[in-house]
Amino acid sequence: MLDHINQFSPLCQTALHDLAKVLRQVQLAKGEFLVTEAKVCNHVYFVERGCLRGFYNLDGKEITYWFGFEDSFVTSFFSFISRKPAVENIQAIEDCTLWAIGYNDLQTLYARHKDMERLGRIMHERYYVMLEERFVANHFKEARERYENLMSTAPHILQRVPLGYIASYLGITQETLSRIRTKV
Amino acid sequence: MLDHINQFSPLCQTALHDLAKVLRQVQLAKGEFLVTEAKVCNHVYFVERGCLRGFYNLDGKEITYWFGFEDSFVTSFFSFISRKPAVENIQAIEDCTLWAIGYNDLQTLYARHKDMERLGRIMHERYYVMLEERFVANHFKEARERYENLMSTAPHILQRVPLGYIASYLGITQETLSRIRTKV
DNA sequence: TGGCTACTTTGATATATGTCAAAAAAAGTG
DNA sequence: CACTTTTTTTGACATATATCAAAGTAGCCA
DSSP states (O other), X not given: OHHHHHHHSOOOHHHHHHHHHHOEEEEEOTTOEEEOTTSOOOEEEEEEEOXXXXXEEETTEEEEEEEEOTTOEESOHHHHHHOSOOSEEEEESSOEEEEEEEHHHHHHHHHHOHHHHHHHHHHHHHHHHHHHHHHHHTXXXXXXXXXXXXXXXXXXXXXXXXXXXXXXXXXSOHHHHHHHHHHO | OHHHHHHHSOOOHHHHHHHHHHOEEEEEOTTOEXXXXXXXXXXXXXXXXXXXXXXXXXXTEEEEEEEEOTTOEESOHHHHHHOSOOSEEEEESSOEEEEEEXXXXXXXXXXXXXXXXXXXXXXXXXXXXXXXXXXXXXXOSSHHHHHHHHHHHOHHHHHHSOHHHHHHHHTSOHHHHHHHHHXX
């Protein structure tokens, strides 16, 4: 697991050692919540196994905005950084194994190791490159185009995630997505 | 100008000094481009005066995704970080005065000063907190709700930016926005 | 194997928003 | 002030998608 973080952005031995000391393993069953709206999110998680989704509750609807798989970082970046209550939820789609780093521990690591500051910056950079790509993809006018774009860029999502979540990710209803699929 | 960056995230004297040496002033007339799609963006800019917009060309339409005003950082974060060609354009809505930092200079500053690494991280964090807020706001189902949300959270945009740009920012046509405004 | 639950598809109808076209209003410019 | 250019509003019509409702289909567990 530290191997993966190390590949993400190289850390010196002492930084790795300090990081290892504060990591805590978290097991999450399918359906359970990692982040809950209206609560401040105090951890960043690294996904070792499993699959999760982030969603907002808006107008009484669940809007899925993100799917996370193995070897990626997960948190309410918004809440974790701003220290304000999260506006979104993050839920396990499958049983998950995660590694958690607490907010204070991370700040201490940032202060102590330049390598960690760099890791933090790169983690953030990756995250919003993803946001950016998602934002662009969501602006195809027709739902069919957005679906086809998802099929070509992230087909693994379609195989592991129920249709209803994908529909809300694409900004359409499950019924519309179902109709699109029969036509494609 | 360095004052503003310093308020953003404090820098030690030597970091400020090194930063000052690599900053270059840029003047931009209304309508001119700061970032052009298909070209790699090699600078981060700080807005001293003026107002800009970022937009994508999608399906032959311009999709405005961002407005920037005084005292904020501007760049194609996507292109600047990934070193790939930008997929978006950034254009001056008014005459602008900016300060530019080159990619290599910034990497050198990151390597030399922990303060700068921190500034970079915070700049990125702010940027995607903004992306996140925008993403949430854009998911109100009705265009009227999105417009009212913009009115209450960023009324200054409505006063400085032409209606057509705001419409594309809200994901609707100019005609629809015009009709919404007469009803509100 | 049966039966329960979760997930997906199909059908009929309503509507918010887009599209195309033109007029009106506002803002620059000599 | 006249004149051009830019920006905003108004009108008529088309359509992609939502909504509500029901029927299939697949997965899972005793």
